[in-house]
Amino acid sequence: EAGVTQFPSHSVIEKGQTVTLRCDPISGHDNLYWYRRVMGKEIKFLLHFVKESKQDESGMPNNRFLAERTGGTYSTLKVQPAELEDSGVYFCASSLGGVRNEQFFGPGTRLTVL
Template identity: 90%
Template sequence: EAGVTQFPSHSVIEKGQTVTLRCDPISGHDNLYWYRRVMGKEIKFLLHFVKESKQDESGMPNNRFLAERTGGTYSTLKVQPAELEDSGVYFCASSQRQGGTEAFFGQGTRLTVV
């Protein structure tokens, strides 16, 4: 069974540019989460999809971040325009149920904004 996959593995962009990160969850997992780890600190929640619906987007830092999950399959996270403080590792995770179960993480996308 394929795990959670994220593309690209790393991205270097200039301030003001746009970047789109993609996450393919484990097949059959309705729950998809985006997290971010900045400067080696704690892993912070960004948002949670249940199928194609946003269940909780309380962690999204500002309106420069836009997440979508068309058809309830893969998800994209777009940052537009990117700022220096957006640099970090963006993790995607998926789980089968909403509660009482572990989430499986992708390898992350390292975003560097210069």
């Protein structure tokens, strides 16, 4: 069974540009999470989808970040316009849900904003 996949693995953009990150969860997983790790800090929660609905977006830093999960399958996270402080590694995780909610992570997208 394929794990969580993310694309691209690395993106380098200039300040003010737009970048879209993609996450494909494990097939059948209704729950999809986005997390971010900025340099020197711990991994932090951004938002949570259940199927196509945003369950919790309390971790989104500001309105330059837009996440979607059309059809409840893959998800995209768009940053527009990107700022220097958006640099970091963006992780996606998915889970089945239920009593045990183990989350399985993708390899991450390393975003560098110059």
